[in-house]
Amino acid sequence: MNIDKKNLEGYIDMTSFGAISNIKKKEKAVQKAANFCLYDGYRPLVYICSPYRGDITKNVEKARKYSRFAIENKAIPMTPHLLYPQFMDDSNPEERYLVTHTINYVLLGKCSEVWVFGEDISEGMAREIALAEKRRMKIRYFTETMKEVTR
16 A cells, blocks of 8 residues: 555645554564464473483583474473583582572473473483473473374
């Protein structure tokens, strides 16, 4: 729709033209944002349970893939082992204990599901799974290639 600079009487009216132009720009911006919006309803917060220790580089890359998989499957991933090593020292026993026995447990409790990846269950993963079972949380198991399996 073209916006005419002239009013109904044929006179140039830049105030009305400017106001209508601004409204049209805002409508267009809202429509553009709506087209790019990924929100399409409820997305559960899911705890990503996968190994960290061992081959840390490889395990971090896998955790990134698992987190992306969660996004693609309409979930919000909570992946503590991608966050806390950014500013905490995993080789420091006190800091590791704080994360693995306090922070992770609080975060796990905020999630509605736990997604376990891989066949090798580390000691830390086993503690998280046991806590989720104790809390009667929904637990889903996946292979390293992100195929869901039943247990």
